[in-house]
Amino acid sequence: MTNPDSRTLRVLKEKAHTLRVDCVRMVHQAKSGHIGGSLGLADIFAALFFKILQHDPSNPDWEGRDRFVLSNGHVAPILYASMAHTGYFPVEELMTLRKLNSRLQGHPSRTNLPGIEISTGSLGHGLGVAVGMALAARQKKASHRVYCSIGDGESQEGSIWEAALSAGHHQLDNLTVFMDRNFIQIDGNTEDILTMEPMADKWKAFRWHVIEANGNDFDDIFKAFDMAQNYKGKPSIILFRTKLGFPVSFMDGVSKWHGTPPKDEEAEKALQEIEAYYQGGNKA
DSSP: OOOOOHHHHHHHHHHHHHHHHHHHHHHHHHTOSOOHHHHHTHHHHHHIIIIIOOOOTTSTTOTTSOEEEESSGGGHHHHHHHHHHHTSSOGGGGGGTTOTTOSOOSSOOTTTSTTOOSOOOSTTOHHHHHHHHHHHHHHHTOOOOEEEEEETTGGGSHHHHHHHHHHHHTTOTTEEEEEEEOSEETTEEHHHHSOOOSHHHHHHHTTOEEEEEETTOHHHHHHHHHHHHHOOSSOEEEEEEOOTTTTOGGGTTOGGGGTOOOOHHHHHHHHHHHHHHHHTTOOO
């Protein structure tokens, strides 16, 4: 993987802009959904779906594809927006989020939507699946990589650490995990609810290659994924520092916005702040 040139970076910023706007509109329209994490992860997902992942939206089951597991399945809006804008399904379908008979349910469903590797949402389960995928790829001597997104609140689940032990033991260097480290879960700050720090030291103790980066800065995002891809002998985890609801100021650090849909005036203000951010020459 090569780091993008200035033109590609401009395109990726435009994609992240579009993804953020769609996430606000989707969740507002549905009057339900997880907006904060979806906005905070938009830059990472833009980098993944438009540059890093080897995938083919016209052939979702292509054997050579990289596998992507959204373990923190509640941030499905950013996954759906990314998939729609890379061609897995029509963009217009985004507005059916969480409606009856929609393929875009509150958590990703493999049986509903081509391109979803595994149904997720039960927190802590996705990493174990990703570890299994990475083991299978090694046994087949396949060249594809496995990527898995996890949440920091989700990492209070014991199953995360069981899977982490297994991946470290098997030295799964074809596995890259990234954590949305925004310090917020549904009931408040992660450190108030159940202390997670020192997070990096925990993963190092489990025999992982640990990378810390700014998840709202494209330079950091690409450097982190490049380091993970090129590291041999251990699985890699990227601890991405993000801001809940980024770049919407009134969502930053407020646990309410983990899973509360914006009302009409809040959605309008959020969209205004997103537009102002991208018109202001942002560095993301």
